Amino acid sequence: MLIRELRVTPVAFADPPLLNAGGVHQPHVLRAVLELVVDDGRGAEVTGLGECAGHAWQLDWLELVGSRLAGITVYDTEGVRRLVQGLLKGEVPGVDYGVEAAWRRWSDRTDRPESGGPAPVPAPAFDVNRVYSALEVACLDAQGRLIGTPVVDLLGGRARDSVPYSAYLFYKWAGHPDAEPDEWGEALTPEGVVAQARRMVARYGFRSLKLKGGVFAPEQEIAAVRALRAEFPDHPLRLDPNAVWSLQTALDAARELDGLLEYLEDPVAGTADMATVAAHATMPLATNMCVTRLEDVRPAVVAGSVGILLGDHHIWGGLRASVALGDVCRAVGWGLSMHSNSHLGISLAAMTHVSAATAAVHHDSDTHYPWNAAEDILVPGELELVDGSVAVPRGPGLGVDLDRTALERLHSVYLELGREHRNDRRYLESVVGARAEAPDQANPT
Template sequence: MKITDIRWTRAFIPIEAPLRYSIGSHPGFSRIIIEVETDEGITGLGECYTGASREGQLADLKPQLIGEDPMNLERIRWKVATPSSVKLFGFALGFAGIEFALLDIQGKALNRPVCDILGGRIRDEVPFAAYLFYRYANDEGTGEVSNAEQMVAFAKALVDRYGFKTLKYKNGVLPPDEEIDTFISLRKQFPKHRIRLDPNAVWTATTAIDVARRLHDYNMEYLEDPVWGMRAMQRVNAKAPWVTLASNMSVFAFEDLAPNIMADVLDVVLLDPHWYGGIHRAKLAGQICEALGVDAGMHSGAEFGISQAAMLHLAACLPNLTLACDSHYHHLKDDILEGGMLKFENGAMKVPTGPGLGVSLDRDKLARYHELSKQHEMGAWTDDPRRGGGVITQPKW
């Protein structure tokens, strides 16, 4: 079997209401959908982060992959995504989408789901966390979340609708005092839920330590990336040793794993098949965590259904994935999959059982959301319209 063509399509899908981050806001989610064709009539699906640089990477990769056997993943990786090219030119994100498609081809050729190719599933469903954001009102004037009362109501609506047992509170948007009050309000409303906190590394170490002390009695599941960089994380760990620290920003590549783990900086590494350059590489990172006694979780980066399926297959075969995975997916209003959106049931999502990734494209929807992407040339990130311009520093507080 040989690769005969690779094509990609940018798409933008609206979300329920604009999501606020420490560094900007999401008006919707933007992704690149990848299709890899073979001479045996099998087409594999992939997905990756958007951006002109990513599409340029795919254009560079395409002529190097035509004629290759999609079964030869290691040969292909060493041909186009060597450690140096990944480090220097950021090829991991584009190659990850290619790898998803190649694994989809392999699974379809063998009539087996991708998780079977990875070693076999140890779970049939994967638990997820409700992803709580501050939000702007949508065009209909609803959906705003800007204070503790609204955040608690938002969380309750998600728990009631989807059955989530874990809450992820994305903060770093408002002053820390306000966000501490919001965390306490969430804990009072949800005394038995796990609640994790993620300010996207916009606090100083001093601020992070202060927040950890003030939330000491409120049973935080973990504190994700309170500060930027390994040294600052070490300071937080030394001054607030009772806090479980997690990261996908201090640690998002293989060369970050050993220094951070051996320096006793982290308790949880948040894996991502996009950042690590594919499902195989993310699984290897998970095995490294297992060998070194560090817990594994899973990061989310505003995925459509193809990437969501890839994450499900990865999660299915990781024995040390004991924490609910992150997922932006429930914020989407639609998807580009045949049959509609993947379903949450009782706070979890079933691992697809069909060949390959187990999902297929709705081409009408892909065409529709490709047209919509032309109105969002900057992709899914924008400046925060209520911030008043200027730059966002890191740290911010």
């Protein structure tokens, strides 16, 4: 049951021009697909899957950690975590931290990539969780495949057989500037947001709706929420301005949104201002920004900043840590949901297993999957959103398998792009500079 090797394949897949407080999504998302090859003890191999962000620094670190994984038993996830932490802190002897060494694997590149790593950095200046989490998912997938058990059972068993997700609504352009309009069309007005929601609900059966805000003036986004409430009187609604509002703006907006929202997510930045808004708002405040580590919990509880926490196994350190986070939320009286960023099906499968195993998840989880599902790298039909929910896969491990042809195609796209990082702001600025009409349509603040 020893780890033989870690294969990391960076991929790029198409993404619509979704607006947010930071700018606008670029035409392609960068992700990394992990394959952890394990000896099954009988001379054959089992491969566990993982997925994470595909930024250059993440690839650098995975490459470096992967070079040291061979020989560790796949059941020793704490040993894997200690290895990651030791490497990030520069405590593992004989390690070549040079960028050239870490990127030797990507010899098909013409230019050395821009990168923030690998280099030893003092914890907690760099978050071990973001490197370790995808490795832990791959370990658990391999464990489940080895013994014929779904990951949800390795996490303690099912609290539910299917996991409900929320429609993730975005303001968006009709299409990227150099492309034809996409199938979702434009959504820059309350009417456009409602039309997008209708399509989401009709196609996937979502029973709750979240709007990514922080794009237009607050009154415009409040008008969109009111339009959604009129169209969907029974759907719980959420609004996420990504902490770009001022304190006074947030207080005014919370008053205007009284009776409309299931929760208001990160209206302002920081524990103190969140607490001030929470003291005056009639709806709970949710966060995935001011509480992202266990060390953040106590200050937020003392201040009264948060009513609902949005966990994320990529950020909190994997699936087991996310299940434990449910116990923390129950202990302090918080609700729990799950945060999402642009992702493929491996992450959706992992989210589904961990949410199914976490009884404290009482709010529909976020997912970007409908925006990116057409380019998934899984065998088709293994994961489906039906009535707004994903059934927990019954197969061993995560219960999903790679479509090798799709993986190779998206890896080729990645290599052709030659882009190493995501930068929504830079992309917005490039478009605004090229199109005089863009500022009126895409002001991120």
